[in-house]
Amino acid sequence: MESEQGMKFGRYELLSRLGRGGMAETWRARLVGAAGVTKPVVIKKVLSEFANDKEFISMFISEARISATLSHGNVAQVFDFGRVDGEYFIAMEFVDGQPLHRILKRAQRSELPCLPTPIATYIALEMCRGLRYAHTRNDEKGAPLGIVHRDISPDNVLISYEGDVKIVDFGIAKARSLRSFDTAPGVVKGKYLFFSPEQARGEEVDARTDVWATGVVLFNMLCGRLPLEGQEHVVIQQLRGGSPMPRPRDVRPDLPARLSAILQKALAVKKEERFESANELENALAGFLYTAAPRFSSMSVAHLLRELFRTELTAEGRDAKVPASFLEELSVWRASPILRPTEPARLVPMTGELQTQESPTDEHPPGPPRAPVTQERRVPEAGSITDGLGVSHVLAAAGIVAVLVGGWVAFDRIGADWRMPERNTPPSGP
Template structure:
């Protein structure tokens, strides 16, 4: 087993291992994301005969490796997910352990998730999600789920696999127009029998939970169908279906309130599609589609009857229109391919390559070991590097950290990239000035969205944004629901290419415009409002406030308000008279 350049200085934060590095039979190229349970890496799988494949490695954090119940559950479910092989499901290739850390290796996708697509629409000022593309996406979701729900084991028994986390973040559209469901690694086989215990560790996103999932009841495949209905509702109406001021309120909306019909919200909404959406959203699962295949069939019938131009080619063209700027950014990183090629070509052979001459690598039955694989040339690595950069620049796990700039080159290499150190007596050459910069951004509280010169970043705080231009004024905006937006202008220079920014975010405020008949006194959170009774200003956003309206001879009314920062909420209320003799 070879560890890649463990003596080098870490590439990222202190204590981080350098990249690229060997991880069993995979070469970890870049860290894409980190969460509470795992880290995601872009990796290269190199095997015999110069076989290469880009994958994503989900590496379970060491802290979670100590939780045996979690690991056993994760591996059990990942093995089930690894049996799924369908064009609309991201493939899991491998589940294993290396250096005491469990990992899952999965397919890497060149595309964007649906949430990112909606954000790109806003940037392009596209007002509505085209119906034909919304239907193409939901058809792909239904096809993938139908396959998973009907998957059988080797003995012919249905596995009863339920995804449990269908949401816009977990549906990816590639730049060739394919639709893929991701994160089937957290899917559940109902046959496992530990649904209640599992729910404590892995659960769906509240706005896309079915009523039974929101209540904590046992779920089956029809819970996924409900989630598809929510996604279809939102894409075709342009409105969120379940969005409360808190997770509790969102779950309450799902389980207790009536759902609006698309035809009530959007003029001209097709009645036949409205019926499909509402059947998928039936509160009783017995009233929903009884299979994803059934829902897929009704969507296909609607497309035929209404002559909707839904197609993979059309979806591909639309994706390239939405993300043309991001795709163009691939060209800007090509200058760094040579450096990545030098780094990778200096790596030792992978374990698979080392076994080529051993008994384990002999051709079965021949008694003859295969010839050693040819040494990987810089040209071959460069081709792989081109693929890496082209995919990363616009992938679903889009990596804003560009490949290492010349200023980040291995200090043990000559500036020309030959891999040789300066000979004694040579004149040391000055390191070239950096060409790109970075921002390390931390906020209190964390979880703020980051905008740089109008471009919404995928990451939230705390994080590091790399590959930023030097010598240009950048407008940084930090936002989070319930907080006042923070704006500032930053210029990165060659002498200060990396900066650390720590900002304490201020609580946001809202304005309530009141129109009460008859005119009434106003209390806010139990305190009489002494300002203009028609306009309440300066109350904190993102928190629940009680507003009481009272007038002599009328029944008092209590309102519960929770608004976004900067929002002006208009409220009209009419008080009712007290019955005769009442106080």
């Protein structure tokens, strides 16, 4: 991080440079108000050498125009837009945490090649909430804005140290009634490894393109790799031709069949076979998570970040304490031999059919939680990152007794510090 303490930029004070891309850079900054009142923000400003690039400036203005209409807990808010000494800038919410791509890299270096299943599911669920809000926004006259992000990837998902999940960077988002220009036919925008097939072909996109990209991100979190990898021209050609995709359980055999089926539907090559909306995917993920790990909450995400970035937090003099119960669960997860993803044994076309026959005990299609089967069993006193989520082999090896009930595994983790979900029922609308 490059430091430029005290550099004035209009009403703002630039504190340190967070990053620099090909055409813009971001700064940690603060708004300086009257009587010494300050507010932490992030400043994104166009590099001076591109100040006269009309196409890029139009895209930058479009980002500001679209983002300024959004106010939701799962979308990083834009506060201000303007020019200082000829440089365009956007002032946005400062998220005290880390981008998802950095979390995934740090996790792999920490012998955690795949994120714990409930944590990955929760992050994708929160992403869907933010996307659902953006997709369903209307203008002041009640007409749909038609917003599609088009660039969902781990780079554009921020996770706070408190466990909040926020989507950022609507720089190439499509909004029918807010953009001053349209993407030319056949022109694709975004990160090619997260392209949907229709996006790779340069076709019209809608909310299902963001559903696909969210599925790719979830696949990455759960499997430690992307569904398609390789050089750009190879991946684009595969997407355009509707090439087979790896089934999640071929890459990660321990995944619950229900979650694998949800992921398979999100990544259906034909968009007509995908979830119709981010809200549909959200409800499917919520149904799985609240059934498999009913006591899971965002605090587990916060604990994971504090553990992964303990060195950075400690260097800043901040609290990086993590409950011992979480560390115990994490050590079990790290020890799992089945968390080392392998190359898929077979490739099949990804369709929207919810195929869960691989696990005869998992008979329920994705959807709202079903009433639990009435059988005698040991129920965990608190939730766990391993509750019912495909790590029975690991816990058995660790000497923990597992009881199979209706295809789900419940573990007696007495005293674990997990809380009930903050939302007991998934929302059905914005």
